[in-house]
Amino acid sequence: MPVSQLNTEQINRYKRHLILPEVGMEGQLKLINAKVLCIGAGGLGCPISLYLTAAGVGTIGLADIDVVSPSNLQRQILFGVSSIGEEKVKAAGKRLKDLNPDVKIIEHKVVVNSDNVLDLIKDYDVIIDGTDNFPTRYCVNDACVILKKPNVYGSIFRFEGMVTVFAPHLPNPDRPGEHGPCYRCMYPEPPDPGSVPSCAEGGVVGVLPGIIGTLQANEVIKLILGIGRPAIGRLTTFSALDLEFKTFKLRRDPACPVCGDHPTITKPIDYEEFCGVPTLDPKSLAETEAEVRTAKTGGNGQHGFDANGLPPGYAFKPDWEITPRQVKSLLDEKKDFIFIDCRLPNEYAITNIPGAKLIPLQQITQHFGELKGHENEKIVVHCKSGGRSMQFTQILRQQGFKDVKSMAGGILLWNKDINPGGPQY
Numbered sequence: 001m002p003v004s005q006l007n008t009e010q011i012n013r014y015k016r017h018l019i020l021p022e023v024g025m026e027g028q029l030k031l032i033n034a035k036v037l038c039i040g041a042g043g044l045g046c047p048i049s050l051y052l053t054a055a056g057v058g059t060i061g062l063a064d065i066d067v068v069s070p071s072n073l074q075r076q077i078l079f080g081v082s083s084i085g086e087e088k089v090k091a092a093g094k095r096l097k098d099l100n101p102d103v104k105i106i107e108h109k110v111v112v113n114s115d116n117v118l119d120l121i122k123d124y125d126v127i128i129d130g131t132d133n134f135p136t137r138y139c140v141n142d143a144c145v146i147l148k149k150p151n152v153y154g155s156i157f158r159f160e161g162m163v164t165v166f167a168p169h170l171p172n173p174d175r176p177g178e179h180g181p182c183y184r185c186m187y188p189e190p191p192d193p194g195s196v197p198s199c200a201e202g203g204v205v206g207v208l209p210g211i212i213g214t215l216q217a218n219e220v221i222k223l224i225l226g227i228g229r230p231a232i233g234r235l236t237t238f239s240a241l242d243l244e245f246k247t248f249k250l251r252r253d254p255a256c257p258v259c260g261d262h263p264t265i266t267k268p269i270d271y272e273e274f275c276g277v278p279t280l281d282p283k284s285l286a287e288t289e290a291e292v293r294t295a296k297t298g299g300n301g302q303h304g305f306d307a308n309g310l311p312p313g314y315a316f317k318p319d320w321e322i323t324p325r326q327v328k329s330l331l332d333e334k335k336d337f338i339f340i341d342c343r344l345p346n347e348y349a350i351t352n353i354p355g356a357k358l359i360p361l362q363q364i365t366q367h368f369g370e371l372k373g374h375e376n377e378k379i380v381v382h383c384k385s386g387g388r389s390m391q392f393t394q395i396l397r398q399q400g401f402k403d404v405k406s407m408a409g410g411i412l413l414w415n416k417d418i419n420p421g422g423p424q425y
């Protein structure tokens with residue numbers, strides 16, 4: 001049953017809305033009777049759900065499978081130290097209920113995928129994409145187009161963010177007679193796997209999701225109330241470093257495979273296959289787990305390494321790699337070798353291994369000169385977790401260096417096995 005009247009307590013709570021002619025009693029009732037689903041309870045989902053709860057949006061679904069980890073707290077303002085290790089949807093539910101007991105919070109502890117997406121979104125009026133991966137974005141987009149739900153989209157990376165509303169079933173306010181575009185009109189193809197770093201890899205300034213998520217919440221409220229000019233057909237980007245907003249026009253692509261004139265995608269597809277990456281990055285899952293364990297045990301957690309100090313199942317390549325334990329022996333025995341840290345200076349400042357010389361992978365060619373003459377010496381390269389150091393190793397070998405190896409697992413593994421409790425980042 002829709003709510004048709006506010007009680008005294010509600011009138012008091014929402015009076016700053018009620019005196020706005022654009023909202024008023026009628027608008028507040030629309031908010032109370034609205035159902036929105038926020039996909040992702042992370043950096044964007046936190047401000048989105050906080051503001052929508054505060055605004056009195058009556059039913060808010062939250063979909064997320066993750067648990068709260070210490071590194072979330074830099075930006076995910078729903079959570080505190082006491083929520084570490086707790087399911088995000090559960091921890092969020094408690095905080096939001098405390099903020100506004102009127103609001104019904106529905107916890108969906110699921111990975112959104114082609115099997116469940118239609119069922120998940122069908123009862124909601126507005127869908128909000130606050131995810132951080134491409135399979136989920138395409139999945140949410142297609143389902144929203146198919147079920148004619150507006151999709152309030154936001155994304156963030158480092159110091160840059162963007163917001164728009166995808167709604168091919170609604171008019172484009174800037175182009176009479178035209179409808180809005182969808183995510184596929186903007187990005188017909190997913191990026192090459194691995195070509196776009198995640199926030200975990202590339203970093204993100206903590207207030208940025210606050211700004212972008214708040215803009216998304218604002219679009220949701222406008223859509224529910226039917227006021228203002230929704231961001232349909234417009235993409236607004238924000239640069240935190242320049243304090244600059246830019247707006248670009250987006251148009252629906254009549255040839256779009258899902259919202260075009262002759263759609264070929266009429267039901268959800270396999271998005272992991274389409275994007276070539278898993279929805280859940282196994283590396284970031286392992287990282288979260290390790291972070292939570294360290295936070296809970298003060299760094300004395302059991303890591304369960306194998307006899308060589310490597311994570312179970314690690315495909316060690318003896319011709320190319322050296323274990324942190326072997327590197328430790330080389331250092332302890334004061335063996336003559338060149339030890340290179342190929343990360344960036346800001347990463348070096350977070351944590352480093354004494355004795356390692358910083359030569360960022362990006363600057364490798366500038367250092368060929370100083371390495372010249374050492375072609376026959378032992379060289380060990382490390383990075384954060386082993387990827388860049390392997391590239392560095394391959395490049396040096398191509399340059400004729402004979403005995404170069406990459407330290408397996410990078411400094412993250414070093415900081416578990418050799419220097420336990422050392423920073424994980």
Ligand SMILES: [Zn+2]
Binds near residue numbers: 181183252259
């Ligand atoms: Zn489209």
